[in-house]
Amino acid sequence: xxxxxxxxxxxxxxxxxxxxxxxxxxxxxxxxxxxxxxxxxxxxxxxxxxxxxxxxxxxxxxxxxxxxxxxxxxxxxxxxxxxxxxxxxxxxxxxxxxxxxxxxxxxxxxxxxxxxxxxxxxxxxxxxxxxxxxxxxxxxxxxxxxxxxxxxxxxxxxxxxxxxxxxxxxxxxxxxxxxxx
Amino acid sequence: xxxxxxxxxxxxxxxxxxxxxxxxxxxxxxxxxxxxxxxxxxxxxxxxxxxxxxxxxxxxxxxxxxxxxxxxxxxxxxxxxxxxxxxxxxxxxxxxxxxxxxxxxxxxxxxxxxxxxxxxxxxxxxxxxxxxxxxxxxxxxxxxxxxxxxxxxxxxxxxxxxxxxxxxxxxxxxxxxxxxxxxxxxxxxxxxxxxxxxxxxxxxxxxxxxxxxxxxxxxxxxxxxxxxxxxxxxxxxxxxxxxxxxxxxxxxxxxxxxxxxxxxxxxxx
Numbered sequence: 001x002x003x004x005x006x007x008x009x010x011x012x013x014x015x016x017x018x019x020x021x022x023x024x025x026x027x028x029x030x031x032x033x034x035x036x037x038x039x040x041x042x043x044x045x046x047x048x049x050x051x052x053x054x055x056x057x058x059x060x061x062x063x064x065x066x067x068x069x070x071x072x073x074x075x076x077x078x079x080x081x082x083x084x085x086x087x088x089x090x091x092x093x094x095x096x097x098x099x100x101x102x103x104x105x106x107x108x109x110x111x112x113x114x115x116x117x118x119x120x121x122x123x124x125x126x127x128x129x130x131x132x133x134x135x136x137x138x139x140x141x142x143x144x145x146x147x148x149x150x151x152x153x154x155x156x157x158x159x160x161x162x163x164x165x166x167x168x169x170x171x172x173x174x175x176x177x178x179x180x181x
Numbered sequence: 182x183x184x185x186x187x188x189x190x191x192x193x194x195x196x197x198x199x200x201x202x203x204x205x206x207x208x209x210x211x212x213x214x215x216x217x218x219x220x221x222x223x224x225x226x227x228x229x230x231x232x233x234x235x236x237x238x239x240x241x242x243x244x245x246x247x248x249x250x251x252x253x254x255x256x257x258x259x260x261x262x263x264x265x266x267x268x269x270x271x272x273x274x275x276x277x278x279x280x281x282x283x284x285x286x287x288x289x290x291x292x293x294x295x296x297x298x299x300x301x302x303x304x305x306x307x308x309x310x311x312x313x314x315x316x317x318x319x320x321x322x323x324x325x326x327x328x329x330x331x332x333x334x335x336x337x338x339x340x341x342x343x344x345x346x347x348x349x350x351x352x353x354x355x356x357x358x359x360x361x362x363x364x365x366x367x368x369x370x371x372x373x374x375x376x377x378x379x380x381x382x383x384x385x386x387x388x389x390x391x392x393x394x395x396x397x398x399x400x401x402x403x404x405x406x407x408x409x410x411x412x413x414x415x416x417x418x419x420x421x422x423x424x425x426x427x428x429x430x431x432x433x434x435x436x437x438x439x440x441x442x443x444x445x446x447x448x449x450x
Contacts, residue, residue: 015210036209036210036211037202037207037208037212039199039202039203058200058203059200059203059204060196060199060200060264060265060267060268061352063267066267072242072270072271073267073270074267075196075268075271077199077203078194078195078196078199078200078267078271079199079271080192080195080199080212080214082212082214083195083212083214083216126266129266144351147265147266147349147350147351147352148264148265148266148267148268148352149265
């Protein structure tokens with residue numbers, strides 16, 4: 001955030017000496033011998049083997065690396081991993097057990113919202129975050145809330161349809177629960 | 182730590198700093214992460230002074246929500262145009278100032294409202310008007326051992342708004358921005374423009390012209406006044422040609438934005 005200059009021979013000073021623990025998907029993971037400048041995306045993928053979050057632009061433009069940190073949807077490429085110590089982190093691997101898709105994941109499949117699949121983990125995270133906050137978003141709200149996730153295949157129509165399907169399902173479910181009670 | 186190791190990188194939301202780190206343009210050896218310091222994450226409203234003191238690590242997402250959004254509506258509008266939800270959850274107002282890009286979305290609002298930036302170091306604390314804090318393209322008055330701690334923003338009685346032009350509605354760096362803020366009891370109109378010069382520009386001539394020509398009571402401005410306001414604003418801009426837009430386009434766009442905002446502030450003809 002500042003415009004200060006670092007020493008020009010900084011690369012010689014860069015130490016791989018950071019040690020910290022991250023709380024990812026309900027489990028504690030020790031990170032050893034790390035460089036302080038490593039992004040959360042890098043640590044998730046290269047040190048913890050959690051490759052569901054994708055790395056593309058590494059500048060916050062594409063949303064492929066979206067994860068939840070302390071309940072907030074963020075780009076993991078822009079989070080310094082060492083600064084996320086003590087905060088709960090949820091990645092695409094943590095939202096559901098393998099083989100048991102969430103309603104959002106199932107709706108993406110059903111609506112044909114997945115083509116090459118590279119953007120899908122980030123979009124699933126963003127769609128979950130949106131539907132947690134607003135159960136019945138308008139199309140405009142969906143477009144705005146997913147505006148940080150770039151998809152080069154689908155043209156977004158089926159992604160929006162998938163989110164709308166979940167919204168309708170969840171609203172129907174909560175209505176029938178209220179009717180039962 | 183900034184005093185002991187002045188080369189340390191101050192990290193707030195990371196939305197600017199981590200881009201440079203990921204690209205290898207910065208290799209920080211020491212990092213001061215401020216985004217979880219409670220004092221920097223909070224804000225307070227001083228009703229008597231009619232000011233809001235915003236901690237430097239308050240995020241755009243927080244600025245968009247009531248009650249802050251109701252107190253400072255133009256800042257909420259500007260915040261909503263920043264990046265995407267992911268960026269707005271992380272990016273901070275202090276970071277916007279620290280980076281001091283001419284395209285920083287919060288900066289025209291802070292300039293229009295005559296905000297004050299608070300800095301702290303082991304040498305002590307000081308405060309300076311945002312116009313003095315912003316020195317040039319990504320250059321500020323913040324010394325290497327200083328930290329931006331808070332921004333005090335006056336709460337005005339009057340319409341205020343922010344407009345921005347870019348190639349998309351989301352996730353875009355501004356090609357031209359403008360903020361109009363009306364101080365109705367004080368009978369003055371502020372105009373700050375961004376992305377059209379080395380840093381944010383306050384348009385004194387356009388402000389004085391508008392204050393003379395509009396009717397504050399009936400919120401009336403003639404079409405001629407609105408058009409002239411845009412022309413004077415465009416004349417005050419100092420844009421450059423770059424890979425994102427031409428200077429001519431930016432100058433035209435900022436005039437359109439200024440006129441549009443004045444019309445919204447004074448909707449009657």
